[in-house]
Amino acid sequence: MSSPADHSAGLDARVRLSRGAAEIDVALRAEPGQVIGVLGPNGGGKTSTVLALAGVLPLAEGHVRVGGQLWDDGRHRLAPEARHVGLMLADSLLFPHLRAVDNVAFGPRSRGVARQQARERARTELERVGLGDREAARPSELSSGQQARVALARALATDPSLLLLDEPLSALDPDTRARTRSDLAARLTAYDGVTVLVTHDPLDALTLADHLVFVEHGRVTQTGTPAQVLSEPRSAYVGTVVGLNLYAGQGDSHGHVRTADGGLIVTTGPTEGPVWATVPPSAVSLHLHEPEGSPRNAWRLRIASVTMQGQSARVGLVGDVPLTAEVTLESVTALGLQVGQEVWAAVKATEVRTYPR
Numbered sequence: 001m002s003s004p005a006d007h008s009a010g011l012d013a014r015v016r017l018s019r020g021a022a023e024i025d026v027a028l029r030a031e032p033g034q035v036i037g038v039l040g041p042n043g044g045g046k047t048s049t050v051l052a053l054a055g056v057l058p059l060a061e062g063h064v065r066v067g068g069q070l071w072d073d074g075r076h077r078l079a080p081e082a083r084h085v086g087l088m089l090a091d092s093l094l095f096p097h098l099r100a101v102d103n104v105a106f107g108p109r110s111r112g113v114a115r116q117q118a119r120e121r122a123r124t125e126l127e128r129v130g131l132g133d134r135e136a137a138r139p140s141e142l143s144s145g146q147q148a149r150v151a152l153a154r155a156l157a158t159d160p161s162l163l164l165l166d167e168p169l170s171a172l173d174p175d176t177r178a179r180t181r182s183d184l185a186a187r188l189t190a191y192d193g194v195t196v197l198v199t200h201d202p203l204d205a206l207t208l209a210d211h212l213v214f215v216e217h218g219r220v221t222q223t224g225t226p227a228q229v230l231s232e233p234r235s236a237y238v239g240t241v242v243g244l245n246l247y248a249g250q251g252d253s254h255g256h257v258r259t260a261d262g263g264l265i266v267t268t269g270p271t272e273g274p275v276w277a278t279v280p281p282s283a284v285s286l287h288l289h290e291p292e293g294s295p296r297n298a299w300r301l302r303i304a305s306v307t308m309q310g311q312s313a314r315v316g317l318v319g320d321v322p323l324t325a326e327v328t329l330e331s332v333t334a335l336g337l338q339v340g341q342e343v344w345a346a347v348k349a350t351e352v353r354t355y356p357r
């Protein structure tokens with residue numbers, strides 16, 4: 001059996017490795033008890049980072065330090081089974097022939113814990129995820145959400161210093177996903193090790209993580225608390241995740257931002273040098289004729305897409321200042337909006353937020 005986990009020092013990692021043609025260089029730090037949400041587009045390097053933390057992929061350079069213990073420094077490497085890691089993936093990968101309690105006890109058993117003691121630990125973990133009464137059920141007798149909770153219980157039954165969750169909810173239908181997300185949140189609150197949560201779902205990240213790390217093309221493009229990232233996205237991908245129109249531009253210090261595409265954005269925010277400018281889709285109004293009144297932005301743009309979302313519509317517009325507008329269904333009908341049509345998009349200067357790049 002390996003030495004007991006020490007959760008006191010958290011996670012300090014710099015993962016540098018090559019994966020095929022991709023170069024990955026990702027730094028992650030977290031205090032004990034923290035949840036880091038790792039987000040990014042497909043192929044960005046999230047799973048490779050998780051595999052390196054688990055010891056499945058060796059580091060070319062960098063380090064992985066968990067709970068004060070050096071797991072990898074690019075030369076010496078602790079084997080995966082010697083690391084205090086709990087792993088949960090989209091597919092819960094439970095043993096179909098084993099009861100829930102034995103699925104969960106498998107972890108401690110494989111680390112040398114005696115059968116009875118491992119079962120007791122498994123029962124405690126099942127209770128913690130609200131499945132104390134389903135310990136005798138086989139995976140086929142459990143719902144997908146319950147199977148995910150058994151997988152979480154199994155990941156935590158070895159008392160890991162590092163819990164790795166790679167898209168843990170992505171296989172669940174939306175209702176089950178929402179319920180399992182709150183079960184996961186409740187369980188993570190009581191866990192004192194570090195959790196690294198890889199997800200594509202902004203809602204998972206924003207509700208479960210204390211700190212977000214965006215990984216694109218193998219590099220970290222932005223880090224921060226959910227609140228910081230929501231208010232100041234710093235890459236096109238992050239802008240999309242947080243649902244804001246985002247522009248990189250050059251400010252002239254008189255409230256004008258010139259974008260790389262040649263668009264002009266007027267703002268009441270600071271515009272000194274290179275800046276980011278954001279426009280919330282809900283702040284855009286659409287008009288058939290050039291709107292009057294100033295100071296405001298009015299851009300002539302072409303409609304590229306119209307999609308319904310509940311009681312509102314999202315209108316994708318292309319032109320000098322490409323943007324997404326969120327308007328009511330009434331405006332879509334009243335204005336007769338159609339793909340290919342040219343319209344005026346208006347945004348008050350006070351709605352454009354700017355911050356340094």
Ligand SMILES: Nc1ncnc2c1ncn2[C@@H]1O[C@H](COP(=O)(O)OP(=O)(O)OP(=O)(O)O)[C@@H](O)[C@H]1O
Nearest residue numbers: 019020021022040041042043044045046047048049
């Ligand atoms: N087995 C492999 N052999 C070679 N290259 C790989 C392998 N697995 C992944 N890669 C490459 O490594 C890079 C990072 O992939 P990775 O799976 O870590 O990204 P990801 O952010 O987890 O993506 P996704 O969201 O699609 O799971 C990609 O360019 C990918 O093509």
